[in-house]
Amino acid sequence: MDFFNSLSKFERRKTNTVQIGNLLMGSEHPIRIQSMTTTDTLNTEASVAQCKRIFDAGADVVRLTAQGIREAENLKNIRQRLIEDGYTKPLVADIHFNPNAAETAACNVEKVRINPGNFIDKRASFVDVNLNEEQYAEELNRLKEKFVNLLNLCKEHHTALRIGVNHGSLSDRIMSRYGDTPEGMVESAMEFLRICVKENFADVVLSMKASNVRVMVHAYRQLERRMKMEGMTFPLHLGVTEAGEGEDGRIKSAVGIGALLADGIGDTIRVSLTEEPEAEIPVAKALVDYFTNRENHQPIAAVDSAIYSPYEYIKATSTSVAGIGGNSSPIVIADLTSLPTVDDESIQALGYQYISAENRWNKVTDTAPDFLLVADSSLKVGGTKGLRFVDESLFIFADAAQIEVLAQKAMQNPNAAIILETNNSNGVAEQRAAILHLKGKKLLNPVIIRRSYNETEINLLQLKAAADCGLLFIDGLADGIMISNKESIEPTTAVSTAFAILQAARVRISKTEFISCPGCGRTLFDLQQTAAKIRERTKHLTGLKIGIMGCIVNGPGEMADADYGYVGAGPSRVTLYKGKNAIKKNIPQEEALEQLVLLIKENGDWKD
Incomplete structure (x- = not known):
């Protein structure tokens, strides 16, 4: 059952x-x-x-x-x-x-x-x-x-x-x-x-x-x-x-x-x-x-649930194609086709830097996309060396509704990654069914989830994309993500949303993670202000998890998953944790942030 x-x-x-x-x-x-x-x-x-x-x-x-x-x-x-x-x-x-x-x-x-x-x-x-x-x-x-x-x-x-x-x-x-x-x-x-x-x-x-x-x-x-x-x-x-x-x-x-x-x-x-x-x-x-x-929603083809593992994280097996799939972290593709032109400025905004002496683009942030989808006629950048583009030799665009057509394409192109699209109002189920259908046929093409929207509000784009895509990464089914939006929201927002979805699903860590409670009547200091200060001071520590808790009720337990913790211990008093262990107890709040930084440095996790 x-x-x-x-x-x-x-x-x-x-x-x-x-x-x-x-x-x-x-x-x-x-x-x-x-x-x-x-x-x-x-x-x-x-x-x-x-x-x-x-x-x-x-x-x-x-x-x-x-x-x-x-x-x-x-x-x-x-x-x-x-x-x-x-x-x-x-x-x-x-x-x-x-x-x-x-x-x-x-x-x-x-x-x-x-x-x-x-x-x-x-x-x-x-x-x-x-x-x-x-x-x-x-x-x-x-x-x-x-x-x-x-x-x-x-x-x-x-x-x-x-x-x-x-x-x-x-x-x-x-x-x-x-x-x-x-x-x-x-x-x-x-x-x-x-x-x-x-x-x-x-x-x-x-x-x-x-x-x-x-x-x-x-x-x-x-x-x-x-x-x-x-x-x-x-x-x-x-x-x-x-x-x-x-x-x-x-x-x-x-x-x-x-x-x-x-x-x-x-x-x-x-x-x-x-x-x-x-x-x-x-x-x-x-x-x-x-x-x-x-x-x-529109009908979705039946799928064999026996190959579905929804109670624990098991990464679905896939072939490695140009660094996509296999044992690699899920990739992010930036869809730039909504831009009138793709120029140096738009590439730099995504986290790349152009080295003119080498005629090469280099990633300079952990949240720069791995591939770019562009309309060829719009490409106006000074050079393309170092950039990876979506092209027909590596990628198959496929509709999740056409499961048998998708399977045939995968059989004929075993060394191609599939960009899986859906127009179903229950798209997450349709994409899941399509991926499980491929797995049931022992087809190992890596799959990139593509979801397209027409939003004018950033918060709605973020919420809908997260609700649509997160499940497929929690279940280990997908090897990449591409969020497209036809309206006036910049592609950089879609890319940052994609990375945040992967981080939330714990499949690709690209920035500091803050495990921060909302506060309640047990909280004895200004939690919002404190969280903002800690975030500003430590946001460059990519991959580190920092817990910020208003009180002791859930603090040590939730921070068992964090590297460091900042927990309210009493009125204007704070206890600092390394994992589950309380390291510095009952510190005056005005000293606690500097003591947290010192604790991170003492354990070799600080980067300038």
Whole structure:
């Protein structure tokens, strides 16, 4: 049994309906959009004002942190103030490490989010706890006893529940048995979900969030497969946690969320950006709108799903053609055909430098495209040596809808790379089906995904391209990417978007990656300003991953995937990490950035 019903036909995953106050969530209802406040939950005025801004931006749900009983109690005041001002959409309490706060919140708001990794388990220490079967069962009984108390209160007050797993905060108990893996994330949720089923509690939503997009997508797919096996149909909340800010945060979120929405998975989404929370809503709305009414797509040829490996990253085998495919990183092709002329300036803008003495172009950035697609008559550059152009000797242009024609071309040209295009409104499924059809016939031509758009807004081009292309790289199916746009957006933007998509899918690293949380009421310093300063100081460290976390809840765990971490430890205090290890603790914030730079230098990872 797989997470999908069909690889050829889009259909939204069927779920039961969950009632959250006056809001209904599930497959019979629109995909709901939400965000989370960054205010102190004890500050009623600030929290109410921010909730209003988020709702006014179009959110269906707003979440607030409740780290203690006092905060959980004050949710009642915030709820009442909002109702008095005409805001009746539901609120969610976000709970970590405090079951008592969860029980209090269940009496005051419409939904409670708990984290299975720390609901009763202490903060993970990343050590093997070596529990035998009897000891493991005892821990589950202890979990059940406390969890059932919360479920009874939720039943009494008609409060919904989110079981929200974070890759960065799995318990030592789970990690010791399953590892820091998607499988561990799924089991962490299923332990709680089975109790819900046994206790006849159905108003449950689940999430599998991670800052690593590949882990996130695999975890959701595995969760859906496990629920199908056990006869469960609960709605899913989608999100890439600690996605960051700006263009990178939006593209990273769209790659992960889009990969799941493309297969009909997801009933509510939150785009986590290190920005004001209301800035998340237009991004989420654009993603949801892009997948609305996709059921009406043109027919796609059936494909043998037995050759599809959607639960782990396995790079599809391909022949190496001029550095494309084989063991090489995916390539990026720049489509310059929209330019009236291709001159020195347009080539330089892509990251190349012309050496006149050698009559040669050299790459000077890690984000310069590998090949250029041009109209020959437009080429006005001083020389072409060093540049690689798309030509008929190396490339086949093919339509993903014509699967048998594509296979014939591949058979006749085994040493050519395929540029695979689609005009299907469900293009990601059509391109996936075409690639799997080739693999099923043992054809090994490398495949470059080409998607064409007609956008005038950069953010929409980025979101749509990321949602369309990311899945094919997460699944290891593609060897390159080309984004084309017919409107007034410069090709340089399409190229930078392509590189960002590859980085989000973890298949080609071309710049520093920032794992940056959006902040919440637990954050005790200006996260947006701090993230901007760290980014500016370290953005030249290509390939390095730096975590910027407002608090300790997910910090060490999410930063297990990062090289260095900057984590809030208290009011204006910061702890610096190397991997999972805290190296410099409780540093005054005004010293922390310089200390981070020093730590990177001490470990030999700094470049001037």
